Amino acid sequence: NAGVTQTPKFQVLKTGQSMTLQCAQDMNHEYMSWYRQDPGMGLRLIHYSVGAGITDQGEVPNGYNVSRSTTEDFPLRLLSAAPSQTSVYFCASSPSGETQYFGPGTRLLVL
Amino acid sequence: AQSVTQLGSHVSVSEGALVLLRCNYSSSVPPYLFWYVQYPNQGLQLLLKYTSAATLVKGINGFEAEFKKSETSFHLTKPSAHMSDAAEYFCAVSAGQAGTAPIFGKGTTLSVSS
Numbered sequence: 001n002a003g004v005t006q007t008p009k010f011q012v013l014k015t016g017q018s019m020t021l022q023c024a025q026d027m028n029h030e031y032m033s034w035y036r037q038d039p040g041m042g043l044r045l046i047h048y049s050v051g052a053g054i055t056d057q058g059e060v061p062n063g064y065n066v067s068r069s070t071t072e073d074f075p076l077r078l079l080s081a082a083p084s085q086t087s088v089y090f091c092a093s094s095p096s097g098e099t100q101y102f103g104p105g106t107r108l109l110v111l
Numbered sequence: 112a113q114s115v116t117q118l119g120s121h122v123s124v125s126e127g128a129l130v131l132l133r134c135n136y137s138s139s140v141p142p143y144l145f146w147y148v149q150y151p152n153q154g155l156q157l158l159l160k161y162t163s164a165a166t167l168v169k170g171i172n173g174f175e176a177e178f179k180k181s182e183t184s185f186h187l188t189k190p191s192a193h194m195s196d197a198a199e200y201f202c203a204v205s206a207g208q209a210g211t212a213p214i215f216g217k218g219t220t221l222s223v224s225s
Contacts, residue, residue: 040217042117045212045213048212092155097211098145099157105154
């Protein structure tokens, strides 16, 4: 099992550009989530999904879109990148909404 | 709604000393509580979890935590710190029901000196 994989590992964007952060899991978990980690702020929930076709907003959803067409994949889209979206992004999956299994993260720098 | 407060953004201890990392939670329903650890440039991994069974929970690497409903606390302890325990620690709470994702605290950085 590869577990939770995230691509890319590092990305630099210019303000206004769009991009998609990829997340995939091979554990057949129903639950998947996206968090962002910023210094002194901990992890903040962006969006989450309880199964294919079902998504919901977390604490900080503005500027991000998600969709869940398959159990395995949960991409996060930045529609128009802003410097405030500079962060480390973690994807996580869970079989039941309890224990989260985290990916290695994507570091995003928006100039 | 759920929330978590971690008291102390930075805790420093000597090797061999007691480790105590504090976490208080707020939840409108019986909570599930978690402690995760993050080593530099890595993702988070689960240390231990409370899901309404025994109130004293033992985790990996000698850590344990006690759920105290009256104090709404879930503090993390380890009797004797090791240099390898230096990391960032996160407390998290979920509603323990389908359809929710955990909410995390702001984290506590643990430093261990020799």
